[in-house]
Amino acid sequence: MTYLLLNLGFLALAAAMALVAALVHRRRQAVSGLPAGRPRKVIAAVVLGFLVLCVLTAVFDNLMIAVGLFEYSAEHTSGWRIGLAPLEDFAYVLAAAVLLPAVWILLPGGKGAHDE
Numbered sequence: 001m002t003y004l005l006l007n008l009g010f011l012a013l014a015a016a017m018a019l020v021a022a023l024v025h026r027r028r029q030a031v032s033g034l035p036a037g038r039p040r041k042v043i044a045a046v047v048l049g050f051l052v053l054c055v056l057t058a059v060f061d062n063l064m065i066a067v068g069l070f071e072y073s074a075e076h077t078s079g080w081r082i083g084l085a086p087l088e089d090f091a092y093v094l095a096a097a098v099l100l101p102a103v104w105i106l107l108p109g110g111k112g113a114h115d116e
Contacts, residue, residue, distance in 0.1 A: 002078075002088075003072070004077075004088050007091035007095075014095040014098040017106070018098050018099070020106065042101065045101070047097075049100075050097035061083075062082075062084045
């Protein structure tokens with residue numbers, strides 16, 4: 001199994017949760033009579049979070065690989081790298097950036113549950 005195939009499972013789960021969260025959030029707004037939220041702000045926050053996590057992942061993965069804490073077998077990666085870190089390692093960052101806001105909305109006390 002390649003890392004790319006493994007990542008597809010995580011990304012599919014994150015996308016499904018984000019879709020469910022968006023539908024639940026929209027339904028809560030319709031039921032409560034609140035005006036529609038600001039999806040541009042949410043998307044901007046997710047993108048900003050993704051970019052910050054990418055930088056942190058690039059820095060710390062490269063450091064950990066450089067000191068020998070772990071390594072990736074070449075036959076399981078695409079061969080594309082950012083420094084020493086394989087590109088597939090950044091799929092987890094994308095999954096986290098999408099999944100965490102979705103979970104926040106779905107939790108009973110999350111911001112999406114009771115908008116201002």
